[in-house]
Amino acid sequence: MKILGCFKVVPDLDLIVEEDWNIENHLHIDTGYAKLIWNCFDEGALEMMLRLSDLSEGLNVVYKLSALTIGRQKTESFLKTLYALGFSEGARICVEEEEEILFSPEMISEGIANYVKKIEGQDVILTGIQSSDGNNKMTPYLLAEKFGWPCITQVIGLEPIDEEQLKVTSQVSGGCIVRKVKTPCVLATGNAPCSYLRIPTLKAKMKLGKRPVTRLMPEDMGMSETAESVRVTALNPINRKRNTVVIEADSPQEKARCLYEKYLKERLSEL
Amino acid sequence: MAIISREQIVEGLEEILGKEQVITDEQVLKESSLDRYRKYEQVCEVYTQPIPAAVVYVKSTQEVADVLSFANENEINVVPRTGHSAIEGGLETALKDSIVIDGSTMNKVIKVDEYNMQVTCQCGVPLQELDDMLRERGYTTGHSPQSKPLAQIGGLVATRSIGQFSTLYGGIEDMIVGMEAVFPNGKVCRIKNVPRRAAGPDIRHIICGNEGAICFITEVTLKLFKWQPQNNRYIGYKLDDEYMKLGFDCLREVMVEGYKPSFARLYDAADAQQHFSAWLEEGKAILIWMAEGPANITPAIEEGIKGLMSKHPELEEVDPALIEKWYGGLNWGPEQIAEEKEEILATRNIGITTEVSGSWDNIYEIYKTACDRILEEVPDMTLMGGHSSHSYINGTNMYFVYYYNVVDCAPEEEINKYHDRINQIICEQVIKYGGSIVHHHGLGKARAKYVTQEYGSSYYMLKTLKQAFDPNGIMNMGTLIPLRK
Numbered sequence: 157m158k159i160l161g162c163f164k165v166v167p168d169l170d171l172i173v174e175e176d177w178n179i180e181n182h183l184h185i186d187t188g189y190a191k192l193i194w195n196c197f198d199e200g201a202l203e204m205m206l207r208l209s210d211l212s213e214g215l216n217v218v219y220k221l222s223a224l225t226i227g228r229q230k231t232e233s234f235l236k237t238l239y240a241l242g243f244s245e246g247a248r249i250c251v252e253e254e255e256e257i258l259f260s261p262e263m264i265s266e267g268i269a270n271y272v273k274k275i276e277g278q279d280v281i282l283t284g285i286q287s288s289d290g291n292n293k294m295t296p297y298l299l300a301e302k303f304g305w306p307c308i309t310q311v312i313g314l315e316p317i318d319e320e321q322l323k324v325t326s327q328v329s330g331g332c333i334v335r336k337v338k339t340p341c342v343l344a345t346g347n348a349p350c351s352y353l354r355i356p357t358l359k360a361k362m363k364l365g366k367r368p369v370t371r372l373m374p375e376d377m378g379m380s381e382t383a384e385s386v387r388v389t390a391l392n393p394i395n396r397k398r399n400t401v402v403i404e405a406d407s408p409q410e411k412a413r414c415l416y417e418k419y420l421k422e423r424l425s426e427l
Numbered sequence: 428m429a430i431i432s433r434e435q436i437v438e439g440l441e442e443i444l445g446k447e448q449v450i451t452d453e454q455v456l457k458e459s460s461l462d463r464y465r466k467y468e469q470v471c472e473v474y475t476q477p478i479p480a481a482v483v484y485v486k487s488t489q490e491v492a493d494v495l496s497f498a499n500e501n502e503i504n505v506v507p508r509t510g511h512s513a514i515e516g517g518l519e520t521a522l523k524d525s526i527v528i529d530g531s532t533m534n535k536v537i538k539v540d541e542y543n544m545q546v547t548c549q550c551g552v553p554l555q556e557l558d559d560m561l562r563e564r565g566y567t568t569g570h571s572p573q574s575k576p577l578a579q580i581g582g583l584v585a586t587r588s589i590g591q592f593s594t595l596y597g598g599i600e601d602m603i604v605g606m607e608a609v610f611p612n613g614k615v616c617r618i619k620n621v622p623r624r625a626a627g628p629d630i631r632h633i634i635c636g637n638e639g640a641i642c643f644i645t646e647v648t649l650k651l652f653k654w655q656p657q658n659n660r661y662i663g664y665k666l667d668d669e670y671m672k673l674g675f676d677c678l679r680e681v682m683v684e685g686y687k688p689s690f691a692r693l694y695d696a697a698d699a700q701q702h703f704s705a706w707l708e709e710g711k712a713i714l715i716w717m718a719e720g721p722a723n724i725t726p727a728i729e730e731g732i733k734g735l736m737s738k739h740p741e742l743e744e745v746d747p748a749l750i751e752k753w754y755g756g757l758n759w760g761p762e763q764i765a766e767e768k769e770e771i772l773a774t775r776n777i778g779i780t781t782e783v784s785g786s787w788d789n790i791y792e793i794y795k796t797a798c799d800r801i802l803e804e805v806p807d808m809t810l811m812g813g814h815s816s817h818s819y820i821n822g823t824n825m826y827f828v829y830y831y832n833v834v835d836c837a838p839e840e841e842i843n844k845y846h847d848r849i850n851q852i853i854c855e856q857v858i859k860y861g862g863s864i865v866h867h868h869g870l871g872k873a874r875a876k877y878v879t880q881e882y883g884s885s886y887y888m889l890k891t892l893k894q895a896f897d898p899n900g901i902m903n904m905g906t907l908i909p910l911r912k
Contacts (some may be wrong), residue, residue: 185706188706188752189748191702230704230705233700233704300765352774353770354774354832357809357832358811
């Protein structure tokens with residue numbers, strides 16, 4: 157079974173200094189200095205693929221894992237990490253100005269779809285549900301629509317069945333649902349329990365991580381012609397500041413009493 | 428070892444402090460039996476060290492004196508602590524039925540003396556809060572270790588801490604003025620606040636760096652400096668990793684020519700990718716400096732450093748804004764620790780650091796040979812690198828950074844299979860080339876076993892100090908001086 161993991165490399169937004177969130181009248185946040193990390197939902201998806209492969213040991217199913225990303229050259233080191241973890245194919249659609257596709261899930265899904273058509277025979281496309289910077293939350297749905305494949309989101313677990321089916325566990329409101337899914341299909345992970353990707357050893361990186369990455373141009377993947385149906389016109393930061401009252405008193409007991417009398421007593425009586 | 432029972436220890440402490448200040452909750456005791464040296468055991472919640480009898484929260488110098496006197500009379504091991512951010516085993520309770528004395532409740536800033544440029548505070552004042560408060564007034568302690576969001580003043584002095592701006596302000600030993608400390612027999616000693624004195628040995632250094640093995644620090648006066656971030660200048664260059672030797676020489680050049688940047692750093696390629704992966708190519712090391720101080724000084728430092736570096740064609744200048752913004756997110760706080768725990772549990776991949784120092788003529792060999800040996804001899808390594816972050820006229824430090832996967836190994840065995848082994852290799856290479864095995868985290872218990880090699884003939888002085896001030900052997904036993912097997 158051939159499984160393609162589609163992932164995005166994103167800046168670590170925790171490292172963005174406060175003043176850079178003050179966007180004012182432009183549509184760009186400077187994240188160029190923040191270290192690069194796996195998009196958290198995609199990271200969970202890639203680890204899920206490896207776990208599925210681990211589970212297939214001793215069974216009559218062989219999983220061929222490949223990965224695709226769209227981004228600048230710096231993202232290739234992430235593909236090489238996947239090589240070191242056992243992925244057999246790694247490809248990058250070369251988009252050096254990532255800002256240009258940040259809010260364009262149509263272009264992204266078009267690029268992925270054309271790559272899938274190009275390499276042929278993919279049984280499963282696995283992605284994260286959204287990226288931490290674009291937050292469009294549309295790519296898996298658009299992909300499923302393009303291919304006419306079923307799409308399951310909020311996937312939290314995959315188990316092998318045979319060459320044509322997977323056991324897919326996904327979160328639904330109030331619980332989990334386990335389904336046998338016939339491939340081909342599109343799967344998207346949300347808050348997966350295994351959200352961290354395992355780390356390859358330096359020896360594995362030396363042995364497996366040096367294979368070249370397949371580079372594809374966006375125009376060859378049909379991305380240039382894709383018309384954007386949605387255009388961003390404004391970005392506004394969320395004001396997370398809260399009003400705060402500092403309780404002044406001589407002892408913790410007095411502070412607790414003051415907290416109770418002034419702020420909690422009335423509310424608690426309403427419960 | 429205590430000559431009274433665990434129950435009697437708790438009863439005695441409750442008589443001194445009252446029940447509220449004596450904690451015997453099992454989980455608290457377990458978590459107080461170790462520090463971040465046993466990070467893997469800590470995140471797996473596996474506790475291999477003797478569990479202390481109690482953790483006591485002290486509120487005054489007198490309470491510290493009373494608890495120490497009680498411990499001294501009953502030969503109970505005592506582990507002093509404040510911020511609990513130690514990472515070399517200094518807070519491990521190595522003996523049965525120890526008492527952990529926590530000074531974090533002694534957290535008052537006693538006096539900010541802007542005219543004499545000094546601040547006096549109790550041991551449990553968090554450095555972050557102190558420095559934030561001072562910066563609002565236009566001052567700083569000049570002390571900014573990566574542990575700033577966690578560390579408190581007592582522990583910083585006890586471990587002879589150093590901050591990121593050390594090249595300008597020095598280590599904590601250069602910042603301390605006077606101190607108050609309590610010795611195991613309950614004797615309270617105050618060292619007065621004066622700019623300098625030549626009245627015999629500098630007895631502050633019996634206290635500074637004692638790692639809780641000689642006394643309990645209750646109060647510290649630190650120097651103040653003007654806080655002028657608007658004048659900061661950042662300078663950065665990238666270079667091929669194979670030119671690391673040149674990188675050290677560049678750090679040296681700046682120091683030897685007499686410039687005083689506030690930080691001076693050299694990251695090798697492996698470590699650099701952990702910080703600058705957004706824009707730094709793989710295989711590139713990076714050199715960075717920050718100039719801090721009056722408005723007419725910092726441009727001169729910047730110009731001077733750039734002039735020196737312009738003679739090296741191997742260097743390529745980087746946008747200083749990238750360095751400035753990176754610096755804004757450098758510190759290590761509770762959120763990062765919680766996230767790290769989750770990640771370690773999920774991936775069984777763990778990252779550790781070990782800091783050492785060397786002279787200009789041996790630091791490269793220390794760095795290179797230790798890295799090579801670790802990669803050769805230790806299995807499952809996923810990253811091996813490091814950086815120099817504190818430079819002096821005569822040498823610099825090396826902060827080894829390493830990650831490994833814990834494979835086929837129970838949590839309680841991890842320390843032997845990986846961490847101790849790596850520590851051993853680093854210490855062996857440092858000793859072989861003539862550096863110091865400890866730059867700023869303290870010997871703790873992890874590196875105490877190398878203390879005689881580190882000190883050589885001067886070990887006599889350290890041992891005599893310990894025996895003189897702690898004749899009953901109750902102060903953080905196993906730290907500085909290893910326990911006899």
